Every structure is written in C-alpha cells, then in structure tokens.
Amino acid sequence: MKHIWLVTVLLVSFFGNAQTLSTYEKPPVFSECDSLAVNQLKSCFNFTLNSFIYDNFKTPEIVSEEDYNGDIQVLFEVDKEGGFKVIYVDAIYDELKEESRRVFDALPQIKPATYNGKATFVQYSLNIAIPLVKPVEEIIKDEDELSNTVNLKNRDSLNATLSDEFDNINKSLKPYEGLEYSSQLNIPFTHSYYSRFDDEMNAIGTNSHTAAKPFIQADVAKYYDIKAEKESLAKETDSWFGRKLYNEHLVQVQGKDYWFTVDPIVDLQLGGETEGDDGTWNNTRGVYIQAGLGKRLNLSTSVYESQGRFADYFNTYAESLKAFGPDPAVIPGRGIAKRFKENSYDYPVAEAYLSYTPADFLNIQFGHGKNFIGDGYRSLFQSDVASPYPFLKLNTSFWKIKYTSTWMWLKDVRPEVVVDDAFLTKYMANHYLSWNVSKRLNIGLFESVMWADTNGRGFDVNYLNPIIFFRAIEFQTGQGAGNAILGLSAKYKWNNKVNLYGQFILDEFSLSDVTGGNKSWKNKFGFQLGAKYFNAFKVDNLLLQAEYNQVRPYTYSHNTQILNYGHFNQPMAHLWGANFRELVLIGRYNYKRWFADTKLIIGQRGFDFNIEEDSFSYGGDIYRDYNDRNSDTGITIGQGNKTNSFMWEHQMGYLLNPETNLKVFANIIYRDFNPEAITSSTADSNTLWFSLGIRTDLFNWYNDF
Missing domain, CATH: 2.40.160.10 (Porin)
Known part of the structure; x- marks a missing residue:
C-alpha cells in the first residue's frame, strides 16, 4: 500500500508541475483575428464567435411568447481542421437546442489551435444568454484574463506541456481524450449512478440488454453520452487544484x-x-x-x-x-x-x-x-x-x-x-x-x-x-x-x-x-x-x-x-x-x-x-x-x-x-x-x-x- 501511494505522489508532482504551463501555443483563429498579436487571439476568438451567434441566432417563437429568460449550455469542439463540432447542448426547450446546433453548423472553417507547431483540437463550453445580449469588443492583453462580456470557458482536454528536460517524453504524449468512455472498461455499478442513464438504456427501440451488470462503457455509449454529460457539468475554474477537485x-x-x-x-x-x-x-x-x-x-x-x-x-x-x-x-x-x-x-x-x-x-x-x-x-x-x-x-x-x-x-x-x-x-x-x-x-x-x-x-x-x-x-x-x-x-x-x-x-x-x-x-x-x-x-x-x-x-x-x-x-x-x-x-x-x-x-x-x-x-x-x-x-x-x-x-x-x-x-x-x-x-x-x-x-x- 505504501508503494502505491509513493507512485501516486510522484505522478501528481510530475504532472501537477507540468500543467501550470500553457496547454497550446495558439487558440483557434478566425480570419478577422489574423493580424492580431498572439496574446490577443483568445479575446478575439471569444468576441468573433459570440458576435456570429448574436447575428445568426433566431429565437424560437415558443421562447418569445413565454418571455423566457435563461441560458443554453453548449459543449463544442474545434477540430484539427478548424471545423466546429457540437458535442452536447442543454436547454429547457428542444427548439433552443435545434437552433443552437443550426448556428454552429453555419460557422466557417477557421485555423485550428496549434500545439508544438502542429494542429490540435480544443474543446469549449459556452453559455448563450436568452434573450441575446450584443457582445462588446474588449482587447485583452493578458492571455489568461477573460472578458466580462463573454462567458466562454476553455475546456482544452490537453493535460500537460512538459518543460524542456522532458521534451522526449512530451513528443509521445497526446491530449487526453477521455478514452475510458469508449473503452471495454466497466462502469462502476451503483444503483444511484446507473439511474442517470437508465431512461436512455430502456427507451423503446434501443434494443439494449440491461440485466447483466456492470455495463461496459462502449455498450452504454451507443445509447447515452456519459462523456458529454460529465463535460457539461464542468465547473469554471482556471487553477490546477480546481480542475482536479x-x-x-x-x-x-x-x-x-x-x-x-x-x-x-x-x-x-x-x-x-x-x-x-x-x-x-x-x-x-x-x-x-x-x-x-x-x-x-x-x-x-x-x-x-x-x-x-x-x-x-x-x-x-x-x-x-x-x-x-x-x-x-x-x-x-x-x-x-x-x-x-x-x-x-x-x-x-x-x-x-x-x-x-x-x-x-x-x-x-x-x-x-x-x-x-x-x-x-x-x-x-x-x-x-x-x-x-x-x-x-x-x-x-x-x-x-x-x-x-x-x-x-x-x-x-x-x-x-x-x-x-x-x-x-x-x-x-x-x-x-x-x-x-x-x-x-x-x-x-x-x-x-x-x-x-x-x-x-x-x-x-x-x-x-x-x-x-x-x-x-x-x-x-x-x-x-x-x-x-x-x-x-x-x-x-x-x-x-x-x-x-x-x-x-x-x-x-x-x-x-x-x-x-x-x-x-x-x-x-x-x-x-x-x-x-x-x-x-x-x-x-x-x-x-x-x-x-x-x-x-x-x-x-x-x-x-x-x-x-x-x-x-x-x-x-x-x-x-x-x-x-x-x-x-x-x-x-x-x-x-x-x-x-x-x-x-x-x-x-x-x-x-x-x-x-x-x-x-x-x-x-x-x-x-x-x-x-x-x-x-x-x-x-x-x-x-x-x-x-x-x-x-x-x-x-x-x-x-x-x-x-x-x-x-x-x-x-x-x-x-x-x-x-x-x-x-x-x-x-x-x-x-x-x-x-x-x-x-x-x-x-x-x-x-
């Protein structure tokens, strides 16, 4: 038991220090942001994305009629080719979910984020306030500072950029993509947790087999996206301790x-x-x-x-x-x-x-x-x-x-x-x-x-x-x-x-x-x-x-x-x-x-x-x-x-x-x-x-x- 804890402490120390560095060299870049300095690209990306949503989002009639005030939560990815991909949308009305997907599908292809000079994917979560509020452009000089007019949180899944002394190790590492959720591992069986996706597993027409437990992650992924659900619950925190907690x-x-x-x-x-x-x-x-x-x-x-x-x-x-x-x-x-x-x-x-x-x-x-x-x-x-x-x-x-x-x-x-x-x-x-x-x-x-x-x-x-x-x-x-x-x-x-x-x-x-x-x-x-x-x-x-x-x-x-x-x-x-x-x-x-x-x-x-x-x-x-x-x-x-x-x-x-x-x-x-x-x-x-x-x-x- 002591040896296990020793290994764990060493791993935590190693990756804890590594994760204090930037997770990528440059964020994704819209064409409107090409001429800006690197430390201004994040705020420009935020402003351009929110402006596009404001200009193209059409509020459904059912929302307007009920004078609805609330948020739409969107989890999305900018892939290695610079394309936008919606992973998960959460809203009180299905019409809001459909409209959010339509707007993201209309986004242009942009320059992808880079890591060690190579294109990589990044994931973000975005809250869209309803009724819409027009974004205000604000140039951010500090890359880590976020505009108070843009509620956009970087959820980059890359875990660590190692220091020079670990360059050889770094070349073999990739962004952690949550592969456990498509793996052959069991989902730990507790009645309370399984109830979270019991509905989807038992819907008419799914033809899922639900008696033999524990379930395998890859089998459940056919009917329910556990990875997207957990990412949608992510808290906004920029500190290493906050992310890990x-x-x-x-x-x-x-x-x-x-x-x-x-x-x-x-x-x-x-x-x-x-x-x-x-x-x-x-x-x-x-x-x-x-x-x-x-x-x-x-x-x-x-x-x-x-x-x-x-x-x-x-x-x-x-x-x-x-x-x-x-x-x-x-x-x-x-x-x-x-x-x-x-x-x-x-x-x-x-x-x-x-x-x-x-x-x-x-x-x-x-x-x-x-x-x-x-x-x-x-x-x-x-x-x-x-x-x-x-x-x-x-x-x-x-x-x-x-x-x-x-x-x-x-x-x-x-x-x-x-x-x-x-x-x-x-x-x-x-x-x-x-x-x-x-x-x-x-x-x-x-x-x-x-x-x-x-x-x-x-x-x-x-x-x-x-x-x-x-x-x-x-x-x-x-x-x-x-x-x-x-x-x-x-x-x-x-x-x-x-x-x-x-x-x-x-x-x-x-x-x-x-x-x-x-x-x-x-x-x-x-x-x-x-x-x-x-x-x-x-x-x-x-x-x-x-x-x-x-x-x-x-x-x-x-x-x-x-x-x-x-x-x-x-x-x-x-x-x-x-x-x-x-x-x-x-x-x-x-x-x-x-x-x-x-x-x-x-x-x-x-x-x-x-x-x-x-x-x-x-x-x-x-x-x-x-x-x-x-x-x-x-x-x-x-x-x-x-x-x-x-x-x-x-x-x-x-x-x-x-x-x-x-x-x-x-x-x-x-x-x-x-x-x-x-x-x-x-x-x-x-x-x-x-x-x-x-x-x-x-x-x-x-x-x-």
Whole structure:
C-alpha cells in the first residue's frame, strides 16, 4: 500500500508541475483575428464567435411568447481542421437546442489551435444568454484574463506541456481524450449512478440488454453520452487544484497506444445512532487506476484500506457472519475485518480485472470483483451483496441476443468446513441469455450451478462449456455433486416512461405437491415484480421505482451444506436469503450536480429460533441443511420466528467531481425490526442512524439487513 501511494505522489508532482504551463501555443483563429498579436487571439476568438451567434441566432417563437429568460449550455469542439463540432447542448426547450446546433453548423472553417507547431483540437463550453445580449469588443492583453462580456470557458482536454528536460517524453504524449468512455472498461455499478442513464438504456427501440451488470462503457455509449454529460457539468475554474477537485482525474495521461488515469479513493463518514453511545464513523483511503493498451485491452484496479464502526444493528449482523479464525466480523459486501481499537473494524479490500475484446461480438473479463443480473434493486439470480471473488466472464452479443457466461471461485468460511486452517473453496457457474424479442419485450433465461471439490475433482471442466445445460451435467456427475438453479426474467417497455420487469427463480419444484395443495417444502422458488417510472409526473430526472420480492423457505439451500448459494457467509442472491416477502419503494432525483435518493423497504421474514427446545431450520438461513426442516408440508413464508421490518433511508448531496463520482452527502436511516420472539440470534431493534460524509462512490453499500 505504501508503494502505491509513493507512485501516486510522484505522478501528481510530475504532472501537477507540468500543467501550470500553457496547454497550446495558439487558440483557434478566425480570419478577422489574423493580424492580431498572439496574446490577443483568445479575446478575439471569444468576441468573433459570440458576435456570429448574436447575428445568426433566431429565437424560437415558443421562447418569445413565454418571455423566457435563461441560458443554453453548449459543449463544442474545434477540430484539427478548424471545423466546429457540437458535442452536447442543454436547454429547457428542444427548439433552443435545434437552433443552437443550426448556428454552429453555419460557422466557417477557421485555423485550428496549434500545439508544438502542429494542429490540435480544443474543446469549449459556452453559455448563450436568452434573450441575446450584443457582445462588446474588449482587447485583452493578458492571455489568461477573460472578458466580462463573454462567458466562454476553455475546456482544452490537453493535460500537460512538459518543460524542456522532458521534451522526449512530451513528443509521445497526446491530449487526453477521455478514452475510458469508449473503452471495454466497466462502469462502476451503483444503483444511484446507473439511474442517470437508465431512461436512455430502456427507451423503446434501443434494443439494449440491461440485466447483466456492470455495463461496459462502449455498450452504454451507443445509447447515452456519459462523456458529454460529465463535460457539461464542468465547473469554471482556471487553477490546477480546481480542475482536479471538480472536473478531472488527478492524473490522466494518453500516449500513442495507451492511456491511464489515477485517482484517490476516499470514504470519510461521521455519524451517530440511537442504539449506541460510541458514534459511527468510517475512514477509507485508496487508489483507483484505469488504463487502456491499444483499443481492445483495458484494466482497472482499486485498493482500499478502511477502518470503521457502524450502527449497532449493522455491527451485530457483521459479527454474525464471522469467519473461522480470530477476526471478529465480515463486513457485508466487503470482506473479513480485524478488530480495530476496542469496538471498531479494520477491513482492507482489493478489486481488479482485465477486459479484452478480441472481436466486436465478444468481451472477456478476468478479475476479482462482483457481478449482478437483473433490472431491479434486488436480484434473485445473482446480486452484489456478498464480498468480492475471483471470476472469469464472457459477454457475447449477436443479432438480438446477449449471452453472458460467468465462472466464479467462492469460499465457505465456516469453522465446521475448514481444512488445515484454510477456507473451503467452492465453484459457481452462471449462464444468462438475454433476448430482445421485440422493441418492447426482453426475455432472459438463467441457469446456475454450485459445486465443491468432491472426490478431488477441483474445478470441474464439465462446467466450462458455455452453452450446455447445467441440469444435465449435474445429473451425469452424480447425485449431490452440484446444486443447480434455473431462472426466467422478463422486461416489458410499456412506453418510454414506464418499464415493467420481473424474475422467477426455481431451485426445486414438485408439480404433484403444488397441485396437491399441501404446501410442500419441495416447492423452492421465488419471484420478483417491479416497475420503473422515468421522468415521473413530467419532472426531468425523477425516477420512481416499486418492487416486490418473495422467496419460499429452503430456496438456495442444500442437504450438502457447502453447496448452498452463498459466499463468505453471505447470500449470492437476495440479501435476506429465503423465507421472506418484501416491498421496495425508491425515488431518485438529480439536478446537475445535486442528487437525492429515498428508499422504503417493508418486509416479513421467518428466522430460526436456535434454542434447545426448537432447533429446526425454518428455511430462511441458506447455510442450514434443509433436512433439518420442521415439516414436509404446511410450509409458508414467514414461518418460524416471524419478523416484521420497516426501513427508510434517505440520502442527499452534491457531486463534487463527475469524473471520479466523488460526492459529499448526508444520509439518514430509520429501521424498525420486530421479531415475535426475542432470542440470542434475533433481537428487537429500533434505530435512527445519521451520517455525514464524502465518498468516491464506486460500489453499492447495502444497509437494509
């Protein structure tokens, strides 16, 4: 960790000094400015451009009729040939956007900017005030001074012009062009961030496949321009510190056949809760690196060093996940935690992957991280609630099909399965076929199998076949050799504002028992039904979501306990395991850099009593042997220690840096947890938890246990 920080500091020092110099020799030049001195070219460019807009812009009738006062924000580029290209336009009326594009299309070709004597491109953002104000010419002698009559900000993407001693290095560098947004890298998966482009990805006619996550940047770029969105949010600042804090990666470098970015990771929180007296806090520091080699190979790595203490209910759950050994807890979604001081935790985490695209229809990823399959907040197939794990994933796209195959190396960390003080390795393989049946309807087929090193077979090559049915392989390899699960998903685009989605998971099914109406334990299945309402009630960027999840007892469990659907004592699907029903209501809103998320979760669960008089498994704990069940028939959701729960979580904040997803936020949670019987493993809880913090938001935190 110390070596990583040393490299980062050296890079920051090197490029920080370099960026204090001019990013180009001359700005673009209109013919009207040819005779001026170099230090007057910028102000002349500003004045000429604004004069052209003033003379040619025709205010649409709808704007005139409503006596509109406001701005049009235009992000544009002057390319190496001196041509103008509009990248992004933001305005309240579509007519204003269309007129802005028309005016920029009418601009003449000019002399391009130069860098080291060679033509280069530059990018700018421009605010056009409505009603229009005639520009006033003002000659600027200082190149860095901007006219107060022209609101034009240079967004040149060139990162550094190095001093003479680095001339050889400088010749190999290029302006950083944001190649990450067209790369084969994953977009870090958080529900709040993905909601920003969920609307565009799910519009009728897009034929995008949205269940298998995280998404690849190049796939999303077909439907939504993330690069343009982030550039449109850029703050006006001329200082190096301001650019790095608000607009750019800390280090961003591009050469002929490579590029890379380096950013710090932070998650600093302070808070308090009503059930504990020691306060809550978190202190995460780390480094996040993204890189590309050529056009088809990309890599990413993130390393975290963290200490923290959370709300009492969170700490209790983390300690209930304790692995074999002296360490007291497993932090949900992160990993094993050592004791820090008297009542806190130290939990380091590292995630990384390689992404290679040998052909346009195939992407291969190998790394250590998480995956998610589904269109909802929860997934009954595969979720990201467990700790990171090694994986190999193939994404194949052709015709109306996207086919995802994933192989994973998981761990059972319970003391009873440890061999020679080492955690038990088990394996999991998934197939997910997504088929766009029409412009509105998508159907997905899912299968998964879990197996262990039975009879020394290790990673069974039978399951490497990416197109075979796991049920057939499971049958051929012997009874009890694996645990296979089947699933069906669907998504229907009701219109461009409302999407319906759902999942059905099948672990085991007995038709005779279902028709017999005796509520057999063998009927192990669950389902999800949900809806998303985009730009709800005609409010831009307001997403409303409702989702219902239900899973019967004993689903995901097995009579060979190591074959349960879990990893590091956490479920690989729904956070609650099985034997539950749940209603989730979510609202998300963002305006420029501001955001707010609200979530309500109402649920009913059935827990085991875990007492001498009643030690039966009631089907909620997927790590229990289903042969320990309380009955063969009369099995219902919520059986056992029936518990009703209610949770409200609200977060609001400000996006400091769109490039790194660095945000400041305030978060409040109210949780009411009421079991029918108070036992050593299930306690009554009523919590109010409030936190303030700053976070590089790269993964989902789930607090709704």
